Amino acid sequence: MTLVEAVLSGERLALARLLTQVENDTPAGRAALSELFPHTGKAHLIGVTGAPGTGKSSLVNQLARYYRRPPEGQAPRRVAVVAVDPASPFTGGALLGDRVRMRDLSGDPGVFIRSMSARGSLGGLAPATGGLVEVFDAAGFEVILIETVGAGQAEVDVARLAHTTLVVEAPGLGDDIQAIKAGILEIADILVVNKADRPGVENTERALRGMLQLAHPVDRSSLHHGRMVELPVATGNPEPAPAWETPIYRTVATEGAGVAELAAAIQRHRDYLTSSGGWERREHARLQHELDAILQVALIARWRDSVPAGRYQEVLDRLLSRRLSPHQAVAALLDGDLAP
Amino acid sequence: MTLVEAVLSGERLALARLLTQVENDTPAGRAALSELFPHTGKAHLIGVTGAPGTGKSSLVNQLARYYRRPPEGQAPRRVAVVAVDPASPFTGGALLGDRVRMRDLSGDPGVFIRSMSARGSLGGLAPATGGLVEVFDAAGFEVILIETVGAGQAEVDVARLAHTTLVVEAPGLGDDIQAIKAGILEIADILVVNKADRPGVENTERALRGMLQLAHPVDRSSLHHGRMVELPVATGNPEPAPAWETPIYRTVATEGAGVAELAAAIQRHRDYLTSSGGWERREHARLQHELDAILQVALIARWRDSVPAGRYQEVLDRLLSRRLSPHQAVAALLDGDLAP
Numbered sequence: 001m002t003l004v005e006a007v008l009s010g011e012r013l014a015l016a017r018l019l020t021q022v023e024n025d026t027p028a029g030r031a032a033l034s035e036l037f038p039h040t041g042k043a044h045l046i047g048v049t050g051a052p053g054t055g056k057s058s059l060v061n062q063l064a065r066y067y068r069r070p071p072e073g074q075a076p077r078r079v080a081v082v083a084v085d086p087a088s089p090f091t092g093g094a095l096l097g098d099r100v101r102m103r104d105l106s107g108d109p110g111v112f113i114r115s116m117s118a119r120g121s122l123g124g125l126a127p128a129t130g131g132l133v134e135v136f137d138a139a140g141f142e143v144i145l146i147e148t149v150g151a152g153q154a155e156v157d158v159a160r161l162a163h164t165t166l167v168v169e170a171p172g173l174g175d176d177i178q179a180i181k182a183g184i185l186e187i188a189d190i191l192v193v194n195k196a197d198r199p200g201v202e203n204t205e206r207a208l209r210g211m212l213q214l215a216h217p218v219d220r221s222s223l224h225h226g227r228m229v230e231l232p233v234a235t236g237n238p239e240p241a242p243a244w245e246t247p248i249y250r251t252v253a254t255e256g257a258g259v260a261e262l263a264a265a266i267q268r269h270r271d272y273l274t275s276s277g278g279w280e281r282r283e284h285a286r287l288q289h290e291l292d293a294i295l296q297v298a299l300i301a302r303w304r305d306s307v308p309a310g311r312y313q314e315v316l317d318r319l320l321s322r323r324l325s326p327h328q329a330v331a332a333l334l335d336g337d338l339a340p
Numbered sequence: 341m342t343l344v345e346a347v348l349s350g351e352r353l354a355l356a357r358l359l360t361q362v363e364n365d366t367p368a369g370r371a372a373l374s375e376l377f378p379h380t381g382k383a384h385l386i387g388v389t390g391a392p393g394t395g396k397s398s399l400v401n402q403l404a405r406y407y408r409r410p411p412e413g414q415a416p417r418r419v420a421v422v423a424v425d426p427a428s429p430f431t432g433g434a435l436l437g438d439r440v441r442m443r444d445l446s447g448d449p450g451v452f453i454r455s456m457s458a459r460g461s462l463g464g465l466a467p468a469t470g471g472l473v474e475v476f477d478a479a480g481f482e483v484i485l486i487e488t489v490g491a492g493q494a495e496v497d498v499a500r501l502a503h504t505t506l507v508v509e510a511p512g513l514g515d516d517i518q519a520i521k522a523g524i525l526e527i528a529d530i531l532v533v534n535k536a537d538r539p540g541v542e543n544t545e546r547a548l549r550g551m552l553q554l555a556h557p558v559d560r561s562s563l564h565h566g567r568m569v570e571l572p573v574a575t576g577n578p579e580p581a582p583a584w585e586t587p588i589y590r591t592v593a594t595e596g597a598g599v600a601e602l603a604a605a606i607q608r609h610r611d612y613l614t615s616s617g618g619w620e621r622r623e624h625a626r627l628q629h630e631l632d633a634i635l636q637v638a639l640i641a642r643w644r645d646s647v648p649a650g651r652y653q654e655v656l657d658r659l660l661s662r663r664l665s666p667h668q669a670v671a672a673l674l675d676g677d678l679a680p
Binding site for chain 1: 370373374375377378380381623624627628630631634635636638639640642643655656659660662663664665666667668669670673674
C-alpha cells in the first residue's frame with residue numbers, strides 16, 4: 001500500500017507522515033498532493049482568527065468537541081485542526097503554547113490536530129497550509145478548522161483559504177486595538193465576542209456593530225488580488241444573491257457557552273454559500289490563487305535557469321553603483337539592454 | 341525646467357506632484373524615478389513602527405523637530421516624513437487620523453510630510469513607498485522618517501527599507517500583546533518605550549529586556565528572503581563586525597522627554613552601520629529586493645502576453661473540476677503538457 005493509499009484508507013500514522021512531507025514541500029509530498037487532489041473539495045474549511053488573548057484556541061477546541069458530539073439526530077463529523085503558530089525567529093518555538101489540548105478528545109480517531117509554524121512566511125500563513133488542508137480534505141475530514149493569530153497578512157491568507165471565517169474578539173483588549181482592526185471586517189463572515197462573561201462585553205459588541213454599519217457588503221472573492229490572468233465574470237446568474245449579513249455571537253469558550261449557537265451560524269453560512277453560489281466562487285478563487293502562486297515561483301525558477309551565470313550580478317552591480325535604476329536594471333535583464 | 345529638474349532644485353510644488361505620479365505608478369513617474377536614481381543614496385532612512393496607541397506619530401514629530409532644531413553646534417537637517425496609514429477597505433480613509441500635525445513646523449521648507457495609504461497592499465507597505473523615499477532622497481532630504489503601524493508584513497517591509505528601525509512600545513498594552521510581538525525584535529535596531537510616564541513602564545521594559553536576552557543577534561540582511569538569485573557572500577573582510585546590541589530608550593513624546601537621547605542613539609546606529617559595512621549591506625539588500633520585486637512583476641506580465649488567449653482559462657477549468665492538481669496545472673501552462 002502506498003502512503004497515499006494508506007492516507008485514503010484512514011491510517012493516522014500515514015497521515016502524520018504525509019503532512020510532514022507536504023509541510024516540507026518534498027518531491028514526494030508534491031506528488032502525493034497531486035494524487036490526492038481529485039479526492040478534495042468536500043470539506044468545510046473554517047478559518048478562526050483573532051488577536052492573542054481572545055481565546056481562539058479554546059473556541060476551536062469547543063467547536064471540535066461540538067462536531068464530534070453533536071445534538072441528538074445529527075451525525076458526528078470528522079474534524080481536523082490546523083493551528084498556525086507565529087514562531088519566534090530566535091527560539092524557533094511556537095509562542096502560543098497550549099498545544100496540549102483537547103485531552104477529552106484524545107484517542108478519538110475522528111479528530112486530528114496539527115500545529116505548524118508560520119516561520120519563514122514573513123507575516124503570512126505558511127505556504128504549506130493549503131497543502132495540509134488538501135491532505136485532510138482528501139483523507140475525509142469533513143470540517144477543517146484553521147486557526148491563526150490575527151496579524152495582517154495571515155488573516156487575509158486564512159480568509160482566502162477558508163469558506164467561512166470567524167474573527168474572534170474579546171472585551172478589554174483596548175479601544176485602539178479595536179480601531180486598527182477595521183480591516184478585519186472585510187474578512188469576517190461571523191464575528192465572535194469570546195470571554196463574554198467579562199466586563200466591557202457590551203462596549204466591544206457595540207464597537208463591532210458600529211464598524212459593521214459603516215461597512216458596505218463586499219464580495220469576498222475580491223480578496224483575490226493580483227490574479228495572473230483576469231477572467232471575465234461568469235454571467236450565468238445575473239441576479240446578485242442576497243448579501244450575507246455578518247452576525248455577532250457571544251461565547252464563553254472555557255464553559256462551552258454559546259458554542260451550539262455559533263455552530264448553527266456556521267452551518268447557516270455554509271447553506272448560504274451553497275445556495276448563493278458563494279461556495280463555488282470561493283473554491284474558484286482559492287484554487288486560482290494557489291495556481292498563480294505556484295506559477296509565479298515556477299516562472300522565476302525558469303527565468304533564473306535561462307540567464308547566463310554572472311549576468312544578474314553584473315546588472316546588480318550597476319544598480320548598486322547607481323548607473324542603472326531598478327526599472328532600467330529589469331529592462332537590462334529581460335532585454336539585454338545595457339545602454340545607459 | 342522639467343519636473344525632475346524642479347524637484348532637484350527644491351521646488352515643493354513639483355515635489356508634491358512627482359510624489360503623486362510615483363504613488364500612482366504612472367509612466368511619467370517611473371521615468372522620473374530612473375532620472376532621479378543617480379541622485380539617491382545619501383539619506384538616512386529611519387523606520388518607525390509599533391502598535392496603535394504607542395504614540396509613534398508624536399515621536400516622529402518630535403524627532404523631526406529635533407533634526408530641524410538641533411543642539412548648538414549641529415547643523416539642522418532636512419526631514420521628510422512618509423506616514424503609511426493602514427486604510428479601511430470600506431471608508432477608504434486613514435484610520436489613524438492625526439495628520440494635522442507638526443503645526444509648529446509648518447512653513448518650514450526643510451520639512452515635508454507625506455501620508456499615503458497602504459490600501460491594496462494586503463498587509464504590507466504600499467509598493468510605492470520605496471519610490472517615494474527615493475524621490476525625497478534625490479531631492480536632498482537628509483533624514484527620511486518612515487512611519488507605519490506595526491502589523492506583520494508592514495513591519496518587515498519597513499525594516500527592509502530603512503537603515504535604522506525603531507520599534508515603539510508603550511506600557512499597558514497587555515502582556516499577551518507583547519508576547520506576540522517577539523518577532524519584531526528581529527527588525528528592531530532600537531526599542532523605544534514611549535509614554536514612559538505611565539504606570540507599568542518597568543514591566544514593559546523588563547519584558548523587552550527578557551526578549552532581547554533570549555534573542556541571538558542576527559544579521560538583518562537575512563531578512564532579504566526570496567532572492568531571485570542567491571549571490572555568494574562577499575569575503576573581503578572575514579572578520580565579523582561586532583554585533584549591534586539593540587538598546588532600549590524611554591521617551592515621553594508629548595513632552596519631548598528622551599528625544600535627544602534617542603536621536604543620539606540613532607546617530608550611533610548610523611555610525612555603527614557605516615563603520616561595520618552594515619550601511620552598504622542594507623543598501624545592497626534593499627536595492628536587490630526592489631530589483632527582484634520589479635523583475636517578478638515584469639516576468640509575469642511577459643508570460644501572460646506569451647500565452648494564447650483562452651489557454652489559462654482552459655487549464656483553470658481543468659483545475660476547478662479537479663482533473664489537474666495545482667502543480668499539474670502549472671506544468672500544463674508552462675510545458676503544454678495536458679496528459680492526465
